Every structure is written in C-alpha cells, then in structure tokens.
Amino acid sequence: MSQGSASKPAIARKSSGLSGTVRIPGDKSISHRALILGGLASGETRIFGLLKGEDVLNTGKVMQAMGAVIRKDGGAWIINGTGNGALLAPEVSLDFGNSGTGVRLTMGLAGVYDFDTVFTGDASLSQRPMGRVLDPLRRMGVQVKAVEGDRLPVILRGPETPAPIRYTLSVASAQVKSAVLLAGLNVPGVTTVIEPAITRDHTEKMLAGFGAELSVKTDKHGTRTIQLQGRGRLTGQIIDVPGDPSSAAFPLVAALLVPGSDITISNVLMSPTRTGLILTLQEMDADIEILNRRLAGGEDVADLRVRHSELTGVTVPAERAPSMIDEYPVLAVAAAFAKGRTVMNGLQELRFKESDRLSAIAQGLKLNGVECEEGQDWLSVTGRPDGKGFGNAAGERVVTHLDHRIAMSFLVMGLASEHPVGIDDSSMITTSFPQFMDLMESLGAKIEQA
Numbered sequence: 458m459s460q461g462s463a464s465k466p467a468i469a470r471k472s473s474g475l476s477g478t479v480r481i482p483g484d485k486s487i488s489h490r491a492l493i494l495g496g497l498a499s500g501e502t503r504i505f506g507l508l509k510g511e512d513v514l515n516t517g518k519v520m521q522a523m524g525a526v527i528r529k530d531g532g533a534w535i536i537n538g539t540g541n542g543a544l545l546a547p548e549v550s551l552d553f554g555n556s557g558t559g560v561r562l563t564m565g566l567a568g569v570y571d572f573d574t575v576f577t578g579d580a581s582l583s584q585r586p587m588g589r590v591l592d593p594l595r596r597m598g599v600q601v602k603a604v605e606g607d608r609l610p611v612i613l614r615g616p617e618t619p620a621p622i623r624y625t626l627s628v629a630s631a632q633v634k635s636a637v638l639l640a641g642l643n644v645p646g647v648t649t650v651i652e653p654a655i656t657r658d659h660t661e662k663m664l665a666g667f668g669a670e671l672s673v674k675t676d677k678h679g680t681r682t683i684q685l686q687g688r689g690r691l692t693g694q695i696i697d698v699p700g701d702p703s704s705a706a707f708p709l710v711a712a713l714l715v716p717g718s719d720i721t722i723s724n725v726l727m728s729p730t731r732t733g734l735i736l737t738l739q740e741m742d743a744d745i746e747i748l749n750r751r752l753a754g755g756e757d758v759a760d761l762r763v764r765h766s767e768l769t770g771v772t773v774p775a776e777r778a779p780s781m782i783d784e785y786p787v788l789a790v791a792a793a794f795a796k797g798r799t800v801m802n803g804l805q806e807l808r809f810k811e812s813d814r815l816s817a818i819a820q821g822l823k824l825n826g827v828e829c830e831e832g833q834d835w836l837s838v839t840g841r842p843d844g845k846g847f848g849n850a851a852g853e854r855v856v857t858h859l860d861h862r863i864a865m866s867f868l869v870m871g872l873a874s875e876h877p878v879g880i881d882d883s884s885m886i887t888t889s890f891p892q893f894m895d896l897m898e899s900l901g902a903k904i905e906q907a
C-alpha cells in the first residue's frame with residue numbers, strides 16, 4: 458500500500474447460507490520466496506499460481522531492481538535470475554509497501570552485499586521493528602543506518618567479506634530465520650540458525666529445492682539446527698504455489714458462523730507449520746472435512762468442506778502460535794460466536810504485525826458488542842452463539858490501522874452479527890488477498906464498499 462492511497466470503508470451485513478466452491482489464491486509466503494530465489498538462481502524459474510497481492514508484486518519489483526528479469530507468460534511468471542552472489546546494486550530505494558516478509562527477507566538477501574541498499578515502506582511497515590533482522594546482520598559485518606529504534610527507512614552496506622554466524626532465534630519468527638539464511642547464501646562458510654520451536658519452513662524447503670547445500674536437524678526437544686553452506690550454486694526451478702491457508706481462513710470461518718452454510722475451499726496448503734487454525738477450530742467442534750489430500754509442488758494440499766457449526770470455546774496453547782500466527786484475528790471472531798470462553802495464549806508477536814493486532818482485535822470486538830479481555834500476551838473472548846446484539850447499530854467502524862487481516866476478520870464478523878459491522882478501510886486487503894470481496898460475494902456474503 459502506498460501511504461497516500463484513499464481509504465475505502467466497507468460494511469458487512471447478516472447473510473444467509475454461504476454456498477459454493479472457491480479456489481484460494483497462492484500462498485503469500487511461498488510467493489515471496491519463489492520470486493526471491495528465482496530472481497537469484499541461475500537460469501529460468503517458472504512460477505505457477507503466484508499470488509498477485511501487492512506485497513508479492515513489490516518483492517518482484519525489488520528483484521527486478523537488483524537484476525532479475527521477470528515476465529509473464531499466460532498464467533506463469535518466468536524469471537531469469539542473476540546467479541547467486543551476482544545481485545546488482547539497486548539504483549533506486551526499495552519500497553516494500555506494507556510487507557514485513559518482503560522487507561525482512563530482502564534485508565538478509567541484499568544486506569550482505571558490498572553496496573548500499575535503501576529499504577522503505579508504508580506508514581504501517583515504518584512502525585515495525587527491524588532490529589530482529591538487523592542484529593544478526595550486524596554480526597555478519599553489515600553496516601546499518603536506521604532511524605531510532607531500528608525502524609525504516611534503513612540503509613545497509615555489507616562488508617567485503619561477510620562473516621558466517623551461528624544464530625539462535627530469540628523470537629519465533631520465520632522472517633528472521635529466513636533473513637539469516639538468505640544472507641548466508643552470500644557468506645563464505647557455514648551459516649547456522651538455531652530455532653527453538655518450528656516456524657513455517659518454506660525457506661529451508663525451497664532453498665534445498667533450488668540446490669542449496671542445507672541440512673536440518675531436530676533434537677528431542679524440537680529444537681531445529683539449520684546449516685547452510687554459503688556461496689553455492691542455485692538453479693532455476695518450476696514452482697507450483699499452493700493456495701494460502703491464511704487467506705482460506707476467512708471464507709472458512711465465515712461458513713462456520715453463518716447458519717445454513719456449506720462451502721468447499723479447494724487447493725489449500727496443509728503444511729503442519731500452517732494448520733494451527735484448522736486444528737483449533739476442530740477442537741471447537743467445527744465441521745471441517747479434509748478432502749483429496751495430495752502432494753503439489755512438494756507441499757501437502759487438500760480441499761476443505763466446511764459447514765455451519767455450533768462452536769465451543771477452548772484454550773489455545775501458546776506453543777501453537779507459530780502455526781497460526783496470522784489467523785488470530787479471525788479466530789477471535791470465531792470465538793465471539795462460540796459457546797463459553799476462548800483463551801488464546803502466547804500472543805506477544807501479534808503486537809508487531811501490520812498493527813498491534815492484539816489491541817486492534819480487542820477494540821474491534823468491544824465496538825461490536827463482544828465481551829473480551831486483553832492481556833499483555835493473551836486474549837480471552839466470551840462468545841454468544843446467536844450473535845444477538847453484535848455489530849454496531851450506530852454505524853461506528855472498526856479502525857483497521859492499515860492491517861488487512863483486521864479488515865477481513867471484521868467483515869467476516871458482520872456476516873453473522875445482528876447489526877452490520879463496518880470497517881474504516883478495506884483498500885489494504887489487496888496486499889494479501891485482492892480477490893477477497895469477489896470471492897466472498899460469490900459465496901453469498903453481503904459485503905459492500907460504503
């Protein structure tokens with residue numbers, strides 16, 4: 458999102474029985490990595506099913522600015538990469554818009570090169586902490602110029618010979634893990650990342666797929682040690698991007714909440730590092746049938762048949778957070794319609810997303826009549842299955858703070874609430890799920906720009 462684009466308020470109204478089959482657009486995490494690794498590898502990479510969200514398109518532009526040649530051929534994106542170690546110094550500053558993944562992964566990738574790179578982003582991204590990536594880069598010898606508190610804009614310049622590091626993650630973050638590994642591609646010797654608890658593993662899998670020399674060992678406590686041999690050759694690949702489970706979450710929860718619904722969501726990525734929401738909803742008695750489990754592009758995918766369900770509140774353990782980190786806003790909406798209380802633990806990372814999601818969720822729920830309590834790193838929601846009194850009859854709107862997941866979650870809430878639920882802005886939904894409005898409408902959801 459550019460900072461100056463106009464807001465688009467939107468309203469969702471009580472809907473009846475959602476039905477139909479929808480195909481979810483490509484996974485955002487895998488799409489970023491496909492463009493980054495394809496842009497770096499020698500030879501041609503063909504990507505099918507790439508997400509055309511703004512976050513991902515910005516990553517594509519950035520890779521072009523560093524020498525990758527990218528074109529479209531029908532449904533495929535074809536990339537001719539620079540070859541590992543051969544990125545060009547960008548002549549412009551790199552604008553990542555709203556995307557934490559894009560900026561943090563590219564800081565690792567390009568930051569270790571012996572040239573200046575300038576990283577910028579929109580108002581939301583400029584508030585987010587970058588120290589978590591800048592600290593390991595500093596240890597590799599990278600010079601960092603950043604504003605107070607390691608926020609954007611940031612300028613990086615790598616040393617002539619960066620030093621390999623052994624780095625233990627202090628936050629459970631796939632972005633930090635990936636930044637260090639991508640930096641390691643241009644560092645002589647072995648870069649080691651130690652991950653106390655597994656986060657999404659797309660970078661490791663895809664690096665191996667592109668031919669990097671990489672090993673992953675997991676000990677009996679679940680601690681993972683990832684070792685990457687630097688300065689190896691990467692070779693272009695064919696990549697099939699599966700559907701994004703974090704986007705599937707919205708029609709999925711909508712179908713659970715709207716009485717009479719029965720929908721099928723096809724081609725959803727089912728990596729165990731991403732399915733915490735499905736597991737939690739099943740514990741809440743959600744009727745989610747997992748059909749046609751298959752392998753596509755080296756990942757587990759499936760179709761999900763989802764029917765309206767009477768949900769029951771649960772306690773969600775802190776350890777599950779990495780496997781559903783982006784899904785808490787919509788889980789909180791599901792919890793609002795469950796019988797009893799739902800408690801979500803281990804939510805400290807929600808404060809560092811496109812908005813402080815923990816507080817944005819609590820404020821949005823309260824504005825729409827839901828009883829909830831926000832702790833430092835937990836949220837408790839007391840549900841009311843019939844949605845009576847939910848919504849905002851006075852027309853007050855949820856403040857979305859440039860956060861797509863807050864926007865989509867509260868629109869889902871409106872579909873099952875007695876009164877409409879409005880949001881102040883829906884324009885940033887295009888960062889991750891440009892088809893959201895059309896797809897929801899095709900299922901029978903009443904959502905309008907207003």
Ligand SMILES: O=C(O)C1=C[C@@H](OP(=O)(O)O)[C@@H](O)[C@H](O)C1
Nearest residue numbers: 486558629630631632633782783
């Ligand atoms: O690596 C990735 O593709 C992502 C990692 C997660 O962030 P953190 O690494 O900050 O948890 C997630 O929230 C983000 O949407 C995508």
Ligand SMILES: C=C(OP(=O)(O)O)C(=O)O
Nearest residue numbers: 555556557558559783810
């Ligand atoms: C947190 C998210 O993305 P990012 O960190 O890439 O901005 C998200 O998509 O919910």
